[in-house]
Amino acid sequence: MVSGPLSAAEIKLVQETFALVEPIADDAAALFYGRLFEIDPSTKPLFKGDMTEQGRKLMAVLKTAVSSLEKLDKLVPAVKVMGQRHHAYGVELKHYTSVAEALLWTLQQGLQDAYTPAVEAAWAKTYGTLAEVMMTGAQEPPATRDV
Template identity: 35%
Template sequence: MDPNQVNLVRDSFVQVLLDSDAAARLFYDRLFLLAPDTRPLFRNDMTEQGRHLISALAKIVTGLSSLDVMLPGLRKLAERHVGYGVEDRHYAVAGDALMHMITVHGGSTIDSATMQAWKSAYALVADVMIAASNDYRDLHDAA
């Protein structure tokens, strides 16, 4: 991602932070609508889960300008997601839910360049996490 894309993501994420509980609810409502099979993966209080989501997104958004620092954390997050039962196919649905959340909460600040920046950021994160998940599964399947 180029610095302009990073800035577009950061600037638009502020709108999510202004009403983060509602944004998280919107994300999970969309996720469960598109992939009802993901609902049982979430056993905790959904308000608290939403706060974890927004916190993780904030770390990712902040880390976009220093990927080398962020990558180990993404790999660990991916390993935890394997333990929760997340499958590779869930990343596409989560991406859709994220884009929906950004579009709704970004309002008029979301233009095509901003959406493309978010799609690039998510693709980068999802690719890293899917690869890390598969490495983790391969390592543990071989053991």
């Protein structure tokens, strides 16, 4: 996975192309999960609820992350906690690679001609950056609140 600081141009590409995916969000989510379960069947048992609702949650999280890329430092704590939660659900580090592959494939299907090498690189770097934070969070003990 590619990660690192995102340039303004990469952020703009990710945000512009996500805006093209939003109108087909439900279909994109269904494509994503179908592809994920196809390439990595070990992920399927991690999802126990309504997959349509799960898809909506996925798209909402993506929307929040994509819209917050300019303020990545403010996004990092929430992404770390998400990594801790995913770890508790049984997500393994190897699953992040499968998710990356399914995400890029889904974007290619949804964006069609708008899916250029630059778009693919920007999304790969964005996902890699966020996944790295989630994987770090997964290795840390959950934060506790002092009452």
